[in-house]
Amino acid sequence: MSKLIPGNNKHLTLDDRLYIASSLDRGISFKEISKYLCKDPTTISKEIRLHRMTDTHHKGSFTNKNNFCIHRFRCKKRNVCDKLVICQGICRACPKCNQVCPRFERERCNRLDKAPYVCNGCPKKISHCSIPHKYIYDPYFAQRKYEEKRSSSRSGVNLSRHQALEMDKIIMPLIQQGQSPYMILANHPELNICVKTLYNYIDQGVLLTRNIDLKRKVKFKPRKNTKTGITDREVFTGRTYADFKALDPEYFVEMDTVVSAKGSGKCILTFYIPEMELFIARLLQRATTGAVRMVFDQMEKDLGTYSFLTVFETTLTDRGSEFGDPVSLETGIDDFQRTSIYYCDPMRSNQKPGIENIHTMLRMIIPKGTVFTNLTQWDIRKAVDHINSAPRANLDGKTPYQLALAKFGPGIMKALKLKCVEPDAVTLTPGLLKK
Numbered sequence: 001m002s003k004l005i006p007g008n009n010k011h012l013t014l015d016d017r018l019y020i021a022s023s024l025d026r027g028i029s030f031k032e033i034s035k036y037l038c039k040d041p042t043t044i045s046k047e048i049r050l051h052r053m054t055d056t057h058h059k060g061s062f063t064n065k066n067n068f069c070i071h072r073f074r075c076k077k078r079n080v081c082d083k084l085v086i087c088q089g090i091c092r093a094c095p096k097c098n099q100v101c102p103r104f105e106r107e108r109c110n111r112l113d114k115a116p117y118v119c120n121g122c123p124k125k126i127s128h129c130s131i132p133h134k135y136i137y138d139p140y141f142a143q144r145k146y147e148e149k150r151s152s153s154r155s156g157v158n159l160s161r162h163q164a165l166e167m168d169k170i171i172m173p174l175i176q177q178g179q180s181p182y183m184i185l186a187n188h189p190e191l192n193i194c195v196k197t198l199y200n201y202i203d204q205g206v207l208l209t210r211n212i213d214l215k216r217k218v219k220f221k222p223r224k225n226t227k228t229g230i231t232d233r234e235v236f237t238g239r240t241y242a243d244f245k246a247l248d249p250e251y252f253v254e255m256d257t258v259v260s261a262k263g264s265g266k267c268i269l270t271f272y273i274p275e276m277e278l279f280i281a282r283l284l285q286r287a288t289t290g291a292v293r294m295v296f297d298q299m300e301k302d303l304g305t306y307s308f309l310t311v312f313e314t315t316l317t318d319r320g321s322e323f324g325d326p327v328s329l330e331t332g333i334d335d336f337q338r339t340s341i342y343y344c345d346p347m348r349s350n351q352k353p354g355i356e357n358i359h360t361m362l363r364m365i366i367p368k369g370t371v372f373t374n375l376t377q378w379d380i381r382k383a384v385d386h387i388n389s390a391p392r393a394n395l396d397g398k399t400p401y402q403l404a405l406a407k408f409g410p411g412i413m414k415a416l417k418l419k420c421v422e423p424d425a426v427t428l429t430p431g432l433l434k435k
Contacts, residue, residue, distance in 0.1 A: 012039075012047060012146070017139035020044060024120035024137055045115065051142035052118050055134040067097055068133055070107040077101065107131055157206050167191060168207045171198070175213050229346070230324040236343055239326060241351055244316055244342035251275055254355040255317040257287055258362065260372035267322075267372070268380060269295055270362070271312075272355035276403035277395060279358050279387050280416060283377045289325040296329055296338070302415040305332055311412065312339045316352055319343050361387050364428045379433050381417055386432060389421035 012020075016037055023033045034041040069075070069092070077091045081100045091097045098104050109131050111122060118137045122129070159167075170191065174184045181198045185191060193201075201207050202214070211217050230236075244252075251273075258268040267287045271280040282299075284291045300308045317323050323341070332338035344351040365383045366375070388401040395403060401420050405413055 011150075012037075012043075014139065014143045017047075017142050020047065021120065021137055021139040024048075024116055024118060027121045030115055045117070047142070048117050048137050051145050052135040052137050053141050055119065055136045067092055068106050068131075069098055069101065069103075070105045071103060072097075072107075075103075077103075157201070157204065159201070159206060164201075164206055167201075168209065171207060172209050172213075175209050178215065180215070229319045230321055230343075232324065235324060235326055236319075239342050241316075241342065241345050241348070244314075247314070247342075249314045252314040252316055253312050254352040255315050255323070256352070256355045256359070257284070257320060257322060258359060258366075259287065260375075261369045263371040264373045266375060268362075268366075270355060270359070272352075272358050273311075273400075273404070274354040276400050276407065277354070277358070277392055278400040278404045278418075279362075279384055280418070281362070281380050281384050283372075283375060283380050284322075287320070287322045289322055289328065292322050293325070293328045297333060299416075300332055300338060302417075303412060304415075305334065305336055305338060307408075307412050307415065308332070308338050311408065311416075314340050314342070316342050316344065318349070318352070319346060358387070361390070361428060365430060365432050367430060375433075381419075382432065385419045385421050386426050386428060388418060389423070389426050390428065391423075 019037065020033055023036075030041040030044045033044050037044070072092045075090075075092045078089070079087050080091045080102075081087075081094075081096060087094075091101060098106075109119075111117070111119065112135055118135045119129070120137050170188055171181075171184055175181075181202075182195050185193065185195055185198060191198075199217075202209050202211060254272045254274065256270050256272075258270060260266050265286045267284050269282045269284050269292060272278070273280075282295045284295065299312075303311065315329075323329070323343075326341040329341055330337055330339055349356050362383060365386070385401075388404075389399050391397050391399050399420075401413075401418060404418070405420075
């Protein structure tokens with residue numbers, strides 16, 4: 001891209017391609033198009049030449065749509081291929097005409113050999129053009145080809161067969177000597193790969209070294225990723241963790257889910273207020289955006305819109321698919337904005353450490369591997385009350401319930417269905433839900 005054009009160095013979008021197509025139809029030059037899109041003219045030229053498509057809707061002359069010879073209209077040659085049996089047909093109608101005729105000259109159009117390289121905006125109507133081989137620029141076709149190329153270019157292994165064999169000559173003997181991939185790469189920086197890449201090469205069979213040759217890897221089971229993330233990236237606009245830090249709220253709520261072991265679709269929707277370490281939880285029958293919205297609506301009805309806004313003014317959560325519709329969560333029953341949703345960065349659970357720590361207390365009562373089939377909301381409330389009634393060193397020996405009661409008052413605490421448990425009755429073991 002030219003240094004004189006203040007572009008943003010981003011790829012062309014569908015809107016850009018739609019503008020290019022409409023500009024070609026109007027006969028606008030590449031230079032004018034590039035000025036509007038803040039791109040270099042060569043970018044527009046490459047885009048059109050790479051993503052133009054052959055127009056197959058218009059046939060060539062006569063009965064042979066593949067005849068590209070410039071003499072095809074007046075040519076009367078017969079039997080050019082010198083068959084033993086004399087052919088009675090005219091050669092210009094034969095599919096082999098262009099391959100065998102010594103007088104063949106390919107008809108070309110200057111619009112296809114130089115800018116604009118396509119038939120868009122041609123003063124001749126395409127249906128009356130005599131050239132059978134045409135090119136057009138379709139923005140939707142160009143966008144699809146761009147997405148396919150972008151996806152394919154990022155898949156596979158960027159390593160030739162020769163490079164893999166040379167790499168294996170170094171790695172395989174050392175693996176057989178009992179060295180780990182980290183040791184090998186630390187002593188051989190010329191390999192120029194990271195430890196994770198080497199493990200991937202071995203796992204994918206790129207090298208002759210196998211997983212069974214590694215001392216410890218065969219002992220570990222593959223990780224299971226059961227939690228799907230949000231696929232629509234537009235929801236993160238204005239809701240990223242950077243936006244949250246720029247806002248720098250003094251008071252906010254962290255939100256997450258605790259999933260059941262295999263055998264149940266239930267999960268626990270959890271809230272944590274770092275200011276007073278207050279823990280709130282609701283049982284969901286399934287981890288979906290609709291189920292989370294129902295919890296928000298019910299809590300707003302119990303609290304009232306103003307009190308809900310007081311408690312859940314700003315909410316920070318992860319990128320789980322159950323939180324993929326922030327607009328419905330932010331919009332109240334009366335179309336009033338009841339909260340603001342922000343998302344942590346991917347794989348950064350440390351950005352909401354409070355709720356991750358409080359989950360360890362929840363797991364004291366509901367251990368990992370527990371199936372939530374027989375779990376009820378009454379069980380969740382009981383566990384939450386005991387967790388909130390445990391004193392904290394960070395709170396100078398006070399309990400989260402005491403601080404929340406002093407800040408919100410008894411009305412909100414009752415609407416949140418939170419109760420106090422006597423100090424000697426607090427139980428943080430699985431036996432709490434068996435009583």
